[in-house]
Amino acid sequence: MRAGNSRATGLTRWQLLNEMGLPSQWRLREQAALRRGGTAAFAGPPATTTPAVSEAMAAVPVVAAAADAPSPPAVSRSAGPPANDREQQIARLDWDGLRDSVAGCRACALCQERRQAVLGVGDTAADWLFIGEGPGAEEDLRGEPFVGPAGKLLDAMLAAIDLQRGENVYIANAVKCRPPGNRTPEAAEMATCAPYLRRQITLIQPRLIVLLGRAAAHAVLGDVGSLASLRGQTFKYREADGSATGIPVIVSYHPAYLLRTLQDKAKAWEDLCRARTLLHTATTSAALPA
Template sequence: MDDARRRGYLDALGVTIWERRAPLAAVADQIEIAPVAPEPISPPLPSPPEPVQTKLERLPLPSREGAGGRGAERLPPIEIEPDPMPFDRFDESGCSPALLDAWDAIAHLPPASDRPGNAIERMDWETLEATVTGCRACGLCATRTRTVFGVGRRDADLMIIGEAPGADEDREGEPFVGRAGQLLTRMLAAIGFSREQVYIANVLKCRPPGNRDPHADEVLHCEGYLLRQVALVQPRVILAAGRIAAQQLLKTDVTVGRLRGRWFSFGPSAIPLRVTYHPAYLLRSPDQKAKAWEDLTRIRRRLDGADA
């Protein structure tokens, strides 16, 4: 049946004829799409924020060869917190102004010929020792057995200063004897000194009863003898052994544990001074011997010119 006859037949039957649609592709080809202009975005978007660098990210990184390798960039210096130690009573060189005042007072005393009594600052060794032997300037003269002047080489490079005589020293008239003295002798030997090669003295020349701490007036009366001994020996280095010696020499109340580990300047000659534990304390606290050894090696190195 041809198409015209089929249409007529269906139309007679009342059947609606639907036209077949053209393929989509063919329809699409006939559609013209007008270009559409983009609509402006209002308001405009803000620009992206700058990346924030932390202080650490701003530091230049070392090269792969390591901080010390060739071509490595140098890291900026690190600022170290100042030593929190209360050294307000010391000047920058580590010298105690109070001690300088004491030296100054002695240095400005009128000449011996102009004032009564003995002028300690002008005494020679023999006069000084005889003066100490007969001294009754403080109350300790009443309880002492013997005065303890000092022993050793009178032009020694190293001078060791302790606090005051104990029972053994009071009996024998010599500083650092007994078990503590034997330990000091071994400590000195460890850094190459015999006892005879150093000079040893105490802040006080007479024993305080019961080994109590010296009183301020006793130190005041006696320290002139020690200062004269230092001036006569002119050591290159002073070792202050123990709390009393360190605190009296440096005119401070800072503990030995905080005074040790650094150099101080002593007196107008700025003699290098180092603090360590007293041998008697080391006998009671042997775990502290390593620190004392460290102090002694620093002294040895200083005397050898290898430690500033």
């Protein structure tokens, strides 16, 4: 994990926390006690207990499994229709092919009012994958996700845990075209874009996925409950081939929501601290001999 990226912004960690609207007591600190066979955990505020998820997932195969608490029941997934030709074609694309396919996509009505499709931005071999809901007006204009005020807040949040856009971080959205009036993407629109998102995950192979907002959670996990009920849990994203290992997935607030609801910034900081702990644990476990 890269360190020192907060210095690249010209701000101290505490100034970054102030930029996020958090008081100085919200800070990372390594606990003296070691967890999981010597793995140091980065302390955040106590995790919120949330109910286990019990509804069927509809989009991709993900199994719920809490990291720091007794495992909730596994989430079942109803059998869906076989992959069509479009999905099979997308599943074979490399990055150049994926960019071309997204740029020319006419599979749903969102293409009608877009200036350009927005695939994503960042390190294509990143450990961290952040997924939002869809491009806004400025993203549609510039062709990059999370720009403007929400993007500035996300950059401050990343810098506060020693991350930086483009370095070990990839940022994507559930849909690649701007919904009219910046509305929340509809379920059918997210389902149409889902093969692109799945292919991005396969190509990146991140060690951790952070879902920003209810729409992103719906796109990846299915319609499994409110954002409040999903926070504090750890899910596993598994590839369609049914591989035994999975990528840890957590759910947090979208930066645009945090700009409107300042009191939840502390909860988002808690989520980032827990995400950093999860990634540290996953990285350490992967380095241990079999």
